[in-house]
Amino acid sequence: MEKQLLRFLVNDQEYELFINPKTLLVEALxxxxGFAGAKRGCDTASCGVCTVMVNGMAVKGCSVLAVQVNGMNITTVEGLEKDGKLDPVQAAFLDEGAFQCGFCTSGMIMSARAFLNETPAPKDTMEIRRGIEGNLCRCTGYNSIVRAIDAVAKGKYREGA
Ligand code: FES
Ligand code: FES
Incomplete structure (x- = not known):
């Protein structure tokens, strides 16, 4: 299969790639x-460890081909920190200890970020749980993750603080 030239923004920087059109987005990244924050787990769109944002929406990087996001704006966990300041979701995950082995963490943070962008004031923790239901965590039991997202929603963490 002939390689294709793709162009997209990753974390606000332009990249060109000349790759096999069968390449998954997570593989391309x-x-x-070299953006290794997005992990490869199930490769069947079930676990969420490969989650990134495409044009602001959470997308599982194993479920789309890189050619499908040609020309789009991609954010990985590496792009959340701005000017040396963690994104509020990252800061809250640290404070709440919302990870153990860490394998799910970058995907979980990206889903949480996309969820809060769309739903800045979730009405309860059930809504938060539904917002991250595409992401599996085998370690934490989810309570600390939900607490972290809830703390951000309640304004405990400010952008750039
Ligand atoms: S590796 Fe993509 S959802 Fe599991
Ligand atoms: S912290 Fe281990 S899978 Fe979530």
């Missing part, structure tokens, strides 16, 4: 561009 990890293996071709």
């Amino acid at each position: 990890r293996d071709h561009l």
